[in-house]
Amino acid sequence: MEHGPGTVLVRYGEIGTKSSKVRSDMERLLRENLESMLAARDVEAAIDHEWSRILLRTDDADNTDAAVAAACDTFGVVSASPARSVDPTSEAICEALVAAAADHPDGATFGVRASRAGSSERHPFSSRDLEIDGGSVVEAETGATVDLDDPDRTYYVECRAEEAFVFTEKRPGPGGLPLGTQGRAVVLLSGGLDSPVAAWEMMKRGCRIVPVYVDLGPYGGVDHQARALSTVGELARYAPDDDLSLRIVPAGPLVETLMAEVGSTRMLSLRRVMLRIGEAVARDVGAHSVVTGESLGQKSSQTGGNLAATDAATSLPVHRPLLTRDKTDIVDQARAIGTFDDSTITVGCEQVAPSHPETNATPAEVAAAEPDDLFDRVETLLDRVEVVTPEETRS
Ligand code: ATP
Ligand code: MG
Secondary structure, three states, rough: OOOOOEEEEEEEEEHHHOOHHHHHHEEEEEEHHHHHHHHHHOOOOOOEEEEEEEEEEEHHHHHHHHHHHHHHOOOOEEEEEEEEEOOOHHHHHHHHHHHHHOOOOOOEEEEEEEEEOOOOOOOOOHHHHHHHHHHHHHHHOOOEEOOOOOEEEEEEEEEEOOOOOOOOOOOEEOOOOOOOOOEEEEEEEOOHHHHHHHHHHHHHOEEEEEEEEOOHHHHHHHHHHHHHHHHHHHHHOOOOOOOOOOOEEOHHHHHHHHHHHHHOOOOHHHEEEEEEHHHHHHHHOOOEEOOOOOOOOHHHOOOHHHHHHHHOOOOOOOOOOOOOOOHHHHEEEEEHOOOOOOOOOOHHHHOOOOOOOOOOEEEEEEEHHHOOOHHHHHHEEEEEEEEHHHHHHHH
């Protein structure tokens, strides 16, 4: 009987470089996160853990595909392969290669790459033998030409002591570290394109996120808020165990004060208010930092000098994962991770920008132009935070 690929090989990278204690904690978390991801998507698969790799055992092809997709959305996973699992004998491996060659693309060249673990007493063949014998059966089956230097398709064989795997694909995962290994960060989420990508980057490195949207009152809009919420919904797909409710902070009256009382540094004061809001929420939820989607020079408020001036408003670290990224690159990533939205709403902040913005302010200049009670007023906003879960708006 022919068996399709029923096992998923899940590889992880950087975790493997850690000391044994850190490594085993991270591996446990990765396994738990994979379980949650599979459960959230109703994918049936049993999880096995081998040295430096996780195996997902599925019982039908649909589950295998879905398990590969789930693994490739799990932070910490470097790649995943749908594989045939067979006895570690040359005959069984060759049979699996023939089965895998059934969908060999017309005219595609190929190579067989084999590795063998376990003693030569156990396996009376070397990895080289497997490559030669495997190459012959695939050639006989497909009539395709071998190209060892740059094959169109590679047939991989991994022969281990108890089991061998045959596969042709290594689908990339996000890499990074398991979600939950790097504490919690507040993300200032605007409803724009950049901040969800920044949030995803933090998640990728293991950080749980607490999204915060600052409602700018008449200078913002319900559409920004709706978009912030819908991106939170997209991010939640990558963190099925986390509560990604959006905290909405009503800053309209504060923005009106800034509009009335502050000139060329107004936008910077608004940024400072946002960072202070982030800091206050961070205190509340036990987060270690505030994250923004800012990128060096993207806007006048994001010049190197102005970023320094805004940072002075908070004692927490401000993380900017997109600092060195170009917009086109950020847009591509937003599409890839599913947070891109075709709508082209003008972002609220634009309406706050003065016509001649300061591009290189000092912290002292910005602070001097601000109302004295600005940050005290930020504290009072926090009693009126609205917490909305993405699900509530989906129904
Ligand atoms: P984004 O950068 O998210 O695409 P944007 O480009 O419209 O939005 P910017 O003016 O670049 O907004 O804002 C810089 C950063 O400030 C954003 O990346 C986000 O982290 C934060 N931010 C801006 N507006 C808001 C808001 N209304 N609520 C929460 N955070 C905000
Ligand atoms: Mg931006």
